[in-house]
Amino acid sequence: xxxxxxxxxxxxxxxxPATGPDGSARLRATLWTLGVLGAVSTGATVxxxxxxxxxxxxxxxxxxxxxxxxxxxWVALYLAFGLAALAxxxxxxxxxxxxxxxxxxxxxxxxxxxFTACTLISGSIWGRPTWGVWWAWDxxxxxxxxxxxxxxxxxALRRVPAEPHVRxxxxxxxxxxxxxxxxxxxxxVLWWRTLHQGATVLNPTxxxxxxxxxxxxxxxxxxxxxxxxxWMLVVRYRIGLLEDRLGAEELDRAIDARRAEGGAA
Amino acid sequence: xxxxxxxxxxxxxxxxxxxxxxxxxxRRLARAVAAVEAARAPVTPPDPxxxx
Amino acid sequence: xxPAAPVPAPALFLRGAVALSGRFPLLAGVDxxxxxxxxxxxxxxxGAGKTSLxxxxxxxxxxxxxxxxxxxxxxxxxxxxxxxxxxxxxHASHLYDDLTVAENLRFAVRAAGAPVDGIGPxxxxxxxxxxxxxxxxxxxxxxxxRRVALAALVARRPELWLLDEPHAGLxxxxxxxxxxxxxxxxxxxxxxxxxxxxxxxxxxxxxRAVTVAGGRVVADRATPRPVSTAGTGVADVA
Amino acid sequence: xxxxxxxxxxxxxxxxxxxxxxxxxIAPFGMIVLVLFAFALGPDQSxxxxxxxxxxxxxxxFSTVLAVQRSVAVEAGDxxxxxLRLAGLDPAxxxxxxxxxxxxxxxxxxxxxxxxxxxxxxxxxVHPWLLLGxxxxxxxxxxxxxxxxxxxxxxxxxRETLLPFLLLPVVAPVLLAxxxxxxxxxxxxxxxxxxxxxxxxxxxxxxxxxxxxxVFGPLTEAA
Numbered sequence: 001x002x003x004x005x006x007x008x009x010x011x012x013x014x015x016x017p018a019t020g021p022d023g024s025a026r027l028r029a030t031l032w033t034l035g036v037l038g039a040v041s042t043g044a045t046v047x048x049x050x051x052x053x054x055x056x057x058x059x060x061x062x063x064x065x066x067x068x069x070x071x072x073x074w075v076a077l078y079l080a081f082g083l084a085a086l087a088x089x090x091x092x093x094x095x096x097x098x099x100x101x102x103x104x105x106x107x108x109x110x111x112x113x114x115f116t117a118c119t120l121i122s123g124s125i126w127g128r129p130t131w132g133v134w135w136a137w138d139x140x141x142x143x144x145x146x147x148x149x150x151x152x153x154x155x156a157l158r159r160v161p162a163e164p165h166v167r168x169x170x171x172x173x174x175x176x177x178x179x180x181x182x183x184x185x186x187x188x189v190l191w192w193r194t195l196h197q198g199a200t201v202l203n204p205t206x207x208x209x210x211x212x213x214x215x216x217x218x219x220x221x222x223x224x225x226x227x228x229x230x231w232m233l234v235v236r237y238r239i240g241l242l243e244d245r246l247g248a249e250e251l252d253r254a255i256d257a258r259r260a261e262g263g264a265a
Numbered sequence: 266x267x268x269x270x271x272x273x274x275x276x277x278x279x280x281x282x283x284x285x286x287x288x289x290x291x292r293r294l295a296r297a298v299a300a301v302e303a304a305r306a307p308v309t310p311p312d313p314x315x316x317x
Numbered sequence: 318x319x320p321a322a323p324v325p326a327p328a329l330f331l332r333g334a335v336a337l338s339g340r341f342p343l344l345a346g347v348d349x350x351x352x353x354x355x356x357x358x359x360x361x362x363x364g365a366g367k368t369s370l371x372x373x374x375x376x377x378x379x380x381x382x383x384x385x386x387x388x389x390x391x392x393x394x395x396x397x398x399x400x401x402x403x404x405x406x407x408h409a410s411h412l413y414d415d416l417t418v419a420e421n422l423r424f425a426v427r428a429a430g431a432p433v434d435g436i437g438p439x440x441x442x443x444x445x446x447x448x449x450x451x452x453x454x455x456x457x458x459x460x461x462x463r464r465v466a467l468a469a470l471v472a473r474r475p476e477l478w479l480l481d482e483p484h485a486g487l488x489x490x491x492x493x494x495x496x497x498x499x500x501x502x503x504x505x506x507x508x509x510x511x512x513x514x515x516x517x518x519x520x521x522x523x524x525r526a527v528t529v530a531g532g533r534v535v536a537d538r539a540t541p542r543p544v545s546t547a548g549t550g551v552a553d554v555a
Numbered sequence: 556x557x558x559x560x561x562x563x564x565x566x567x568x569x570x571x572x573x574x575x576x577x578x579x580x581i582a583p584f585g586m587i588v589l590v591l592f593a594f595a596l597g598p599d600q601s602x603x604x605x606x607x608x609x610x611x612x613x614x615x616x617f618s619t620v621l622a623v624q625r626s627v628a629v630e631a632g633d634x635x636x637x638x639l640r641l642a643g644l645d646p647a648x649x650x651x652x653x654x655x656x657x658x659x660x661x662x663x664x665x666x667x668x669x670x671x672x673x674x675x676x677x678x679x680x681v682h683p684w685l686l687l688g689x690x691x692x693x694x695x696x697x698x699x700x701x702x703x704x705x706x707x708x709x710x711x712x713x714r715e716t717l718l719p720f721l722l723l724p725v726v727a728p729v730l731l732a733x734x735x736x737x738x739x740x741x742x743x744x745x746x747x748x749x750x751x752x753x754x755x756x757x758x759x760x761x762x763x764x765x766x767x768x769x770v771f772g773p774l775t776e777a778a
Contacts, residue, residue: 046273064269068276092773114283118276125272146724153721157707163337163381173707173774174721180762181725188728188755192735228280235287242294247340249301255335255342255532262345262365262531377637379776393776400643411638413566413629415573424566428559428642453573 027238034231041224045071048217063214067221069122074222075229076119077144080112081151083233085179088172102168103240104233105175106158109151111232115225116148143186150178164244326389328353328477328508329374333383336373343369345532346383351510351525353476356503358519358540359512361529367512368407370529371479374510375405388476401429404475406483410466414455418445418465421454425469439472443494460486467491471498478502478509484518492518556768559648560655563639567656570629577660581621582667588614589671600677607676608737611668612730615693618664619657619726620719623701626657627709627718636709636775646772650702654767658698665690678741685740692756693733699763700725706774732756 049067087105090096123141124134135141154174158167329351336344344366351357359367372378373385376392376399385392390399412421422436440450443464454462463486470478478499484492499509499522511519516526520540528536571577592610596602630636639649669690672678680686704722732752 042277046277050269050273061269065272068273072276111283114279118279121279122272122276125268125275129268146727149720149724153717153724156717156720161340163340163379165379165381169773169776170707173770176770177703177707177725177766180766181728184728184755184759184762185724188731191751191755192731228284232280232284232287235284235291239287239290239294242291242298245298246294246301249298251337251340251342254340255345258342258345259531259533262533262535375641377640398643400641403641403643405641407637409637411635411641413570413635415570416566420569424562425638425642427562428639428644430643 027234031231031234034227034234038224038227038231041220041227045217045221045224048213048220053214053217065122065126066214067217068225069119069126070218071221071225072115072122073119073144075225076112076115077147079226079229080108080115081147081179081182084108084112084151084175088175088179091168091172092176099164099168099244102164102171103237103244105172106240107233107236109154109175110236111229113148113151113155114232115229116144116151119144120148137189137192140186142189143182146185146189147178147182150181151175154178164247326353327351327386328355328388329510330386331370331373331383334373334380334385335382336369336378337381338369338378342381342532343378344373344380347373347529347532347534349527349534349537351508353508354503354506355524356499356509356511356519356522358516358523358526359510359529360514360516360526361512365529366532367529368481369532371405371407371481371510371512374477375403375479376400377405402476403479404470404473404477405479405481406463406466406470407481408485410462412454412457412462412465415453417451417453418457419450421465422469422472426472429473429475431473435472435474436468439468442471442498443468444490460488460491463487464491467495467498474507476507478507478511480509480511480513482513483511484513484515496522556645556648556651559644560651563644563649563652564655564659565652567626567629567653568659571656571660576625577622577663581618581625581660582664584621585614585618585664585668586671588617589668589675593675603676604678604741607672607678608734608741609730610676611672611737612693612733614668615661615665615697615733616723616726616730618668619661619697619701620722622657622660622664623705623722624715624718626653626702627705630709640775646775647768649775650706650767650771651764653705654698654702654764657702658694661694661698662690665694680740681742682740685736688753689733689736689740689756692753692760693729696729696756696760696763697726699760699767700729703763703767703770703774706771709775728755728759732759 045067049064053064053067055061055063084105087101087108091098091101091105120141123144127136127141128134154171157174158171160167162170327350329349331347331349334344334347335342347366347370349370359370361367369378373380374387374392376387376394379393388399388402392399392403411425412418413424416424419436422440423433426433426436440446445461445464445468449457449461454465457465463483467483480499483495487495496518499511499519503509503522509522511523513519520526523540526536526538526540527534589610592606592613593603596606630639669686673680701722704718704725708717708721732755735752736756
């Protein structure tokens with residue numbers, strides 16, 4: 001009973017029909033709803049963002065990117081890497097130590113890296129017409145780039161084969177070092193030179209200069225991207241779980257082979 | 266205006282491609298785990314609706 | 318085989334110990350208990366897991382599952398300071414090539430918090446004298462390096478000796494010295510675990526022989542001890 | 556802990572004195588980097604003087620990577636990394652000892668490179684104490700973060716390429732702060748936000764020294 005995916009977003013086809021080894025019905029249900037919710041809300045954001053909302057007095061149509069760029073940035077910088085840092089901390093804390101946190105951190109970092117790449121790309125595309133340059137040495141852009149490199153380092157460190165707990169511990173430290181370093185990089189770059197206008201989204205007044213319907217679209221954009229992030233996070237976590245299960249299976253077989261090596265003992 | 270279209274299409278394009286890749290990775294791994302578990306002594310009778 | 322007297326806390330206790338190297342199981346469920354003062358010979362084919370067993374007891378390799386207690390503490394946990402009371406003589410002798418023998422020894426002994434004056438006598442016993450003490454470790458032969466590691470072990474006076482094929486690379490006189498040192502350590506109440514492919518060198522001293530295969534202990538039998546442990550049946554010091 | 560730190564630091568420095576890698580190899584490397592920069596920026600004096608602080612700190616950063624790799628390599632021979640753990644040394648002590656050793660070597664390297672920059676690029680020093688303070692704070696920060704990332708990548712096979720990739724983005728703030736502070740301490744520099752930069756540098760130092768002391772134990776256990 002494969003669901004016929006609406007043409008807009010085949011992500012729905014992903015709902016694996018049978019209860020294969022990966023996933024109780026509950027998991028498939030959540031994945032399915034997250035997928036639909038994500039696809040619909042993202043579609044709506046695009047539709048509203050490009051056609052419905054009025055162009056801005058100053059920036060003209062360019063402002064339409066504001067529905068996407070801050071949303072992606074918020075997910076990447078605060079949601080994904082905040083989650084990764086938190087999960088790493090929980091793994092390192094002896095009482096709450098479990099590989100669940102390690103897998104969650106790994107999933108959050110990988111999805112976070114993709115979102116950060118999108119943040120940089122959409123940021124520079126927005127910057128090209130407004131500032132006339134693809135890349136500006138401004139505080140947020142640069143510290144985001146440093147963050148991206150730091151977490152590419154995390155993924156590189158993670159690919160080194162090692163015993164699960166050893167790898168988990170090393171990755172948790174790498175994530176914490178990166179998380180600790182981000183604020184420092186941010187401030188140092190901020191003082192160094194800044195072009196970026198005030199944080200349009202993050203300031204508490206939620207940027208009053210944005211017209212009513214634009215503000216709603218902006219919010220919808222953030223929600224849509226957060227749901228997409230959640231969907232990717234769950235799937236990436238499942239991938240981590242399956243990889244570990246595969247590893248455990250191979251381990252059991254390796255132990256049996258090892259014992260056989262020792263003779264009939 | 267084409268900057269806006271470019272921005273949207275590239276950003277959402279990357280997210281979409283990544284999402285699809287996640288889906289395929291999960292399916293491939295699910296099948297691999299199923300194969301390994303089936304290969305192990307099938308203690309429980311094999312599931313009639315064998316996984317896809 | 319628990320003796321009538323209250324059983325002293327075991328110097329070494331392993332239950333279901335599984336240790337991994339990447340995905341490969343070095344140990345696949347080891348159960349072993351050694352009382353203080355025992356001299357245990359560990360035998361087994363190459364790659365059976367003898368070295369891994371000793372490294373786990375020294376706390377160098379964390380367990381994937383199961384428990385290990387050495388001298389009442391967890392060797393892998395640095396905070397317990399158990400490691401200072403453990404001496405491992407492995408294939409590597411942990412020497413800094415640029416430092417001289419004397420400097421290496423002083424570093425090793427002070428790192429373990431043992432008194433420095435134990436180095437001199439230890440060197441004599443192991444045959445490290447004069448010019449040798451001042452040569453950089455990088456210029457020593459493998460046998461000489463093992464003598465330096467042995468000297469460091471003697472100077473540190475650990476309560477648990479873990480010897481991994483100690484006779485390999487040693488000449489006749491050094492082997493004799495090793496035999497005497499092991500006997501003295503056991504007599505002084507230290508526990509000694511020796512993994513070796515030359516059981517006949519260790520047998521006269523050993524109270525027990527354990528066979529390891531496929532990452533597990535497969536045989537464990539007490540060996541008849543010679544009447545007196547000191548010196549008899551052991552090649553006298555050259 | 557301090558006893559172990561002195562012991563390990565002393566050991567590292569004695570090895571360094573014996574093998575003189577820092578002075579004989581890393582310092583000349585730094586000088587070559589400076590010379591290459593000079594070639595790149597052209598012979599006339601004005602761009603060089605302006606770029607002098609930046610070039611100095613980039614050369615110092617590269618030298619840090621080499622010094623840290625040397626510090627890690629010292630422990631790699633003959634399983635001495637296991638030896639350190641076997642001896643039951645306090646990991647925080649090991650961290651402080653090794654970081655101090657790297658820091659000392661960095662100070663020597665900085666002295667050599669500073670002389671090089673001032674001579675080759677003709678910069679004149681106005682506030683020598685600010686210059687010295689920056690070098691000191693920078694050396695501490697680089698040594699602490701370098702030793703930490705060195706330990707993180709110690710057990711890893713492709714360590715040579717992973718360490719620079721991990722370390723250099725992390726020490727970017729030291730480069731920024733160091734360059735700014737140097738500019739304000741050289742002639743013609745603008746001594747504007749000197750204080751805030753020094754504060755940032757000191758915060759960086761404090762963070763990575765504290766992190767190192769707390770984290771070095773569990774980190775090295777992982778290998």
